[in-house]
Amino acid sequence: MxxxxxxxxxxxxxxxxxxxxxxxxxxxxxxxxxxxxxxxxKPVTLIGSGRTDAGVHARGxxxxxxxxxxxxxxxxxxxxxxxLNDDIAIQDCSxxxxxxxxxxxxxxxxxxxxxxxxxxxxxIDRHFxxxxxxxxxxxxxxxxxxxxxxxxxxxSFEGGGSNKPNTVREVKATTICxxxxxxxxxxIKADGFLRYMVRNITGTLVDVGTGKLSxxxxxxxxxxxxxxxxxxxxxxxxxxxxxxxx
Amino acid sequence: MxxxxxxxxxxxxxxxxxxxxxxxxxxxxxxxxxxxxxxxxKPVTLIGSGRTDAGVHARGxxxxxxxxxxxxxxxxxxxxxxxLNDDIAIQDCSxxxxxxxxxxxxxxxxxxxxxxxxxxxxxIDRHFxxxxxxxxxxxxxxxxxxxxxxxxxxxSFEGGGSNKPNTVREVKATTICxxxxxxxxxxIKADGFLRYMVRNITGTLVDVGTGKLSxxxxxxxxxxxxxxxxxxxxxxxxxxxxxxxx
Numbered sequence: 341m342x343x344x345x346x347x348x349x350x351x352x353x354x355x356x357x358x359x360x361x362x363x364x365x366x367x368x369x370x371x372x373x374x375x376x377x378x379x380x381x382k383p384v385t386l387i388g389s390g391r392t393d394a395g396v397h398a399r400g401x402x403x404x405x406x407x408x409x410x411x412x413x414x415x416x417x418x419x420x421x422x423x424l425n426d427d428i429a430i431q432d433c434s435x436x437x438x439x440x441x442x443x444x445x446x447x448x449x450x451x452x453x454x455x456x457x458x459x460x461x462x463x464i465d466r467h468f469x470x471x472x473x474x475x476x477x478x479x480x481x482x483x484x485x486x487x488x489x490x491x492x493x494x495x496s497f498e499g500g501g502s503n504k505p506n507t508v509r510e511v512k513a514t515t516i517c518x519x520x521x522x523x524x525x526x527x528i529k530a531d532g533f534l535r536y537m538v539r540n541i542t543g544t545l546v547d548v549g550t551g552k553l554s555x556x557x558x559x560x561x562x563x564x565x566x567x568x569x570x571x572x573x574x575x576x577x578x579x580x581x582x583x584x585x586x
Numbered sequence: 587m588x589x590x591x592x593x594x595x596x597x598x599x600x601x602x603x604x605x606x607x608x609x610x611x612x613x614x615x616x617x618x619x620x621x622x623x624x625x626x627x628k629p630v631t632l633i634g635s636g637r638t639d640a641g642v643h644a645r646g647x648x649x650x651x652x653x654x655x656x657x658x659x660x661x662x663x664x665x666x667x668x669x670l671n672d673d674i675a676i677q678d679c680s681x682x683x684x685x686x687x688x689x690x691x692x693x694x695x696x697x698x699x700x701x702x703x704x705x706x707x708x709x710i711d712r713h714f715x716x717x718x719x720x721x722x723x724x725x726x727x728x729x730x731x732x733x734x735x736x737x738x739x740x741x742s743f744e745g746g747g748s749n750k751p752n753t754v755r756e757v758k759a760t761t762i763c764x765x766x767x768x769x770x771x772x773x774i775k776a777d778g779f780l781r782y783m784v785r786n787i788t789g790t791l792v793d794v795g796t797g798k799l800s801x802x803x804x805x806x807x808x809x810x811x812x813x814x815x816x817x818x819x820x821x822x823x824x825x826x827x828x829x830x831x832x
Binding site for chain 1: 596597598643645667672673674675676677678706707708709710712714826
């Protein structure tokens with residue numbers, strides 16, 4: 341009997357070329373598929389909720405795979421965690437409904453972006469934050485962030501090379517929090533994301549925070565539907581896929 | 587004229603065999619001394635506030651060195667940061683008084699120990715916390731922690747191989763905080779620390795947290811002056827030297 345298993349996956353993306361299997365480079369999908377092949381002795385296709393780019397991390401990526409194996413979910417989790425490098429940790433494995441599809445069935449995802457805003461350099465947080473020396477006006481960033489909530493055409497925040505026919509997405513919730521030692525954490529929940537969307541929004545909000553852009557420039561950037569209107573892409577290492585809702 | 591310069595250093599200790607220079611292995615002291623040699627063209631001895639063990643991190647290690655070089659402090663900081671691997675970051679460089687000595691003049695140090703207390707495995711925090719699956723009673727740990735405040739003989743918490751004549755230290759302040767997602771953070775400030783002292787205290791507090799030891803066992807462990815009375819040493823990757831007071 342073919343079963344459909346669902347994985348919840350945390351990964352430190354520092355040393356991976358993103359989620360999606362590639363010809364030559366190490367990816368998270370490939371690492372897990374290889375471990376599943378070792379366990380089941382059959383080729384397995386892992387369907388992720390979506391790609392994450394090179395250097396991006398996940399605390400709650402979701403994926404599913406079909407298998408004839410009789411290995412129980414708990415043994416899959418244990419076996420995978422012992423086979424995988426310790427920069428990938430299977431948080432959970434459970435039996436899914438036969439038709440569950442990690443990508444098609446996702447109704448919302450939440451991403452977090454971590455900024456380290458201080459003049460002094462950093463060693464410990466270097467793989468998990470974007471270090472910005474220039475002081476950020478977080479209140480202005482909060483004002484700007486409010487303009488992206490709701491249903492908008494996010495074409496201006498879509499990375500080059502992607503050509504999705506529909507660039508309208510609904511941002512359901514956003515937060516920006518300031519923590520100790522200069523940590524600024526952005527969170528965005530949406531029904532879907534375009535390529536580089538969170539990193540392009542973050543780059544633009546940082547330009548608001550440094551005073552380069554007015555918080556009220558955001559509606560015009562959205563309406564313009566032109567990538568050139570928004571700011572440069574924030575680097576990957578500050579970004580975390582936090583959770584996926586079904 | 588010989589100057590005396592003071593450095594504030596952050597490091598990710600994951601790939602170092604601790605602070606102190608060794609014959610064969612990579613250490614933080616050696617890395618910085620090598621970079622100082624490159625900058626000044628003369629051998630430089632760097633005096634740290636104290637050793638940190640292999641795999642232990644620092645957010646605020648302090649060190650000083652004497653030099654005849656005329657390079658100004660800001661250029662030393664910039665030069666070192668460009669020469670060093672990005673797992674060491676010089677936070678500050680300043681001119682010190684001629685007789686400043688990073689080890690002898692230290693009057694207090696603060697260490698932090700990070701525990702990740704949750705059943706699910708971790709990838710992202712693996713180099714910066716001790717992962718404990720068994721649920722911890724943090725209130726019991728707080729009660730136990732109170733017993734170590736003050737002036738005590740910490741012989742029972744001293745690592746083997748060390749034979750300091752005086753094992754009396756004064757713990758000036760302690761905190762234990764629970765954060766999100768199972769993070770438990772211990773902080774201990776003392777006028778000095780014995781080898782493995784924070785890690786042995788942490789290991790013992792964790793045994794209190796899991797119910798193996800009563801919080802009221804601590805005074806007896808202190809009075810016994812016997813390492814065998816305390817619990818196993820906590821692993822290095824959860825430990826951070828936070829700051830040194832002068």
